Amino acid sequence: MVYFGGLLGLIGLATVVFRDGDVVGVSAVGVGVGLVLIGAVVAALGVVRRRALKRRRAARGEPEPVGNVFERAAALPRLLRAARSGAYADLPKSRMALWVLALVYLISPIDILPELLPIIGVADDAGVAVWLLTSVSTATGLYLGRERDQQRRADQLGREPGTR
Secondary structure (H helix, E strand, O other): OHHHHHHHHHHHHHHHHHOOOOEOOEOHHHHHHHHHHHHHHHHHHHHHHHHHHHHHHHHHOOOOOOOOHHHHHHHHHHHHHHHHHOOOOOOOHHHHHHHHHHHHHHHOOOOOOOOOOOOHHHHHHHHHHHHHHHHHHHHHHHHHHHHHHHHHHHHHHHOOOOOO
């Protein structure tokens, strides 16, 4: 929601700056300002929603994904190796199979909704791509958190008693 609100705000700003004529009978400035305001509200609601979800996950004791995009991308090969070898049981084989199916669907020229349909034809691919990226990012973030916890425990065990 945060990104969608930001996108609406950018579209509204571009409408104000670049649009000369009316938009469906309404002045371009009015449409642009309206989109900026709607974008700000949607982004704010997204921030509130994220914080609430984070608090709810923490209250349930669920682990929080860690790392930025680059760290998670670098951890993906380690995650896949650990999951295949059985060293990381938190990633089910079915999830990896779904990732492969999603990649095949995105690469394949055969779609459930053909690209000939104006907006809907691309929406199914976009939905699959968003799910795939979100799922992989979350899984690698959780894997990074586990790696960091193991490293922290190993560092604590390796220290001599009485030292910090």
